[in-house]
Amino acid sequence: MNSEHMILGVALTNSFGAHPAAWRLPHVNPEAYTDIDVTVEHARTAERGGLQFVFIADRLFLHGDLAVSNPLFNMDPIVTLSAVAQATERIGLAGTASTSFFEPYLLARQLKTLDVISNGRVGWNAVPSFEPDAFANFGKEPPAREKKYERLHEVMQVVQALWGSWGYEAGKPDQQGRYADPAHVKPVNLYGTQVGTRGPLPVPPSEQGQPVIIMPASSGYGLQAAVMYADIIIAMPSSIEEGRAQRQAIRQAAAQAGRNPEDIKYLAFAGFTTGDTERDALDTRLALDAHTDIRGPLARLSAYLGLQQQLTRPDEPLTTAQLTAVQAHPQDARSIRAVELAHAGWSPRDILAHAVFDPYPSVVGTAGQVADHLQEWFKAGAADGFMLNFDDFSTEIGNFVEQVIPVLRERGIFHNTYEGKTLRDHVGVPPQYGVNPRITTGPQ
Template identity: 55%
Template sequence: MYTDPRTAQLMIIGIQLAGTHGAHPGAWRMPQADPNGYADIDTAVRHAQVADRGGLQFIFVPDRPLLDADLSQGPPRFQMEPMLLLTAIARATERIGLVPSMSTSLTEPYTLARQLKALDVISHGRAGWNAIATNDPAAFANYGKSMPPRLEKYERLHETIPIVQALWGSWEYEAGAPDKNGRFADPAHVRPVELQGQHVGARGPLPIPPSEQGQPVIVQAGGGGLGLQAAAMYADVIVGMATSIEDGQAYRKAIHQAVTQAGRDPKTVKLVMFVTFSLGDTVREALDRRRELDARVDERPRMAELGALLGTRIDPSRFDAPLPAGLLDADSSPSPDPRAARARRLAREGWSPRDVIAHGALDHTPGLAGTPADAADFLQRYVDAGAADGFILSLDAHEDGLPAFVDKVLPLLRERGRFGAADDEPTLRERLGGPAQYGLRPRQFGN
């Protein structure tokens, strides 16, 4: 794919570290995976070092403070604890950004501000914060609470984020650097914030000086409605879930509008999308690798799910052969599921049901099973269509999938001038190309 380097847009690429093995539920069973990897910091650090070596801009750690896995089938889906994990990773990596997910619903602003800014200082300006209005009743139950109505959760978020930012800025740059012959810092520039809302408050100041990037970058999942409005107000990076390029373009429009309404410049807010890849030197090799993963999970519910997308029941005798055209044509009311069109196209092309699934047809994120060049082309198409500024990789199995992406896809993107120009920038904010911010932004909450 040829792109004019004068107009080519560089892309941001981060990686999701959920659990340790990868996004595929069969990943922990693969021969090269350590089944204890979930609780093994060395495994997580090793993956982080591969991502850092490749120049990926950040590690995104999703989180729900609850147990949401069937432990008879596999490990918990989320890390033991994102802040501790990323602190260990900070000490074992050099450049990569560190973005933990932390709840505005369950954590007090002072704790959020303190832990996140400490991570930012410890990592020399590489921290971000995925700020989440938690929506799991089971997570609230873990804090002895019941889930409040949605509006109230967002009221609390709108109090929490500005208080956190104000606390971050409460040790002002003007406090100066320690002078052994004079004073340590100017106390007149380390000031209380004195903010109290309906739900949360903090006096401050926070006894942590600015990091190399000032304070952590804010990342938020946009969702829709109240979530999008909140992301438009605070986020430097908005994380989206698009099912197609068209979907991404529509989402970008919605963000543009919401960010403008919030009085900010849409060009300063980056949109990153989740993508999923299974890589091989040929498409067949990529599919076979994915099928090894698929073979390690219960196939029946997945075939039933595929059948629902295709509008037909798939008999086990047909799992490995192309579905007859008659079966596919028989469906007169196509599934409204956004994955259905792709599943039907793949089945019509003659791929067997097992291969259709191996293509990632059941994944909720866009992506493909294919060669490194296919993956690079795919990413470029999204960026060139204005559907994303970048991506969060959700790889099926990290043990081999992450080195494959770093060693085979990234060099292609670099060669094409689409990735890596800000490699030398030391902080996450600079590597994302975001504007400076310390404390609250002007116009934010009467500041």
């Protein structure tokens, strides 16, 4: 992994795409939620483009109003990735598993087994759950914030201790009669306030030792935990300035925690819809937006444009009087963008089709515009790479691979091919096996 190259992961959180209407498009298989072949195909397309990993977020409850939408998350990320592992060779496989419910022995076992059978391609997005609906599914009430993070710390340390409990020194099976050297497959006897384990975990090292750890960007307790354990931090900054500031804050906190800041990769979420022209890309987005009620977004847009009155002509550019009245909220990247688009002469419907209200910065445009966005953020130090989101996986992952990846390669900011075999190689993070000694002995 060369630091001149950006890291690209693709979010395959559900089977259809990031747009809630993707499942309704005529070319989309509406049963993709339960059809593993569809997810496998998306992962293979991403692998063809040399993307470093696929990523599956998770919520432990039914998310999405089934009367109008598909379930918004995967049936089960780890089981799904096991199937994807068998159908792919190089691409990394990152899945979310909550630290709030499962016993660390079970988490350690499933994740490391997946890492072994995929030849070292696994990433674990370790998140503490916070939604009452998730806790209800385990017959529980959400705990206080400090208890939630206390459990997270204990789970992270117990899982990693279990991962390291079958030492490299145990060796390979010797058919003369010794399968492994038991002196190096040892109990860990690690007990916290909320979880604990005896060990050992009967899973030998994978090709990358143990899974790469991913954690979401957060502040306070979350930041403190992420800089202790994470190899990759994923985030949703809304502007280059915010991304740069958050990345810097993480690098600083990592150094204070005794880490080399270079060992933590900061990835920003971004969304893309590509077309041969900007108009084509907007029309693709409009075909999806047509399935949603525009009244709410229009009301929100008038507020973001700083207008007192509602926008009543969604297909006409703003009038001169309206353009004189618009005013961006200086602190809000979405408002600034909406005002820019209004001044450029786009109609309210087209401004919305530019994805101004997506939860992360999005580009609806040509491959060159998409590449410009990625390059600008990367070169500005606002991210080490990106978590790519696509409205409609069935077309957009392929478009990105065929149209955007060649531009990034031409500009020298994306690798030509996988240089190594494991996810750790793909993202350029150092080896680790078991609990990082820094955690038990303090900064060196």
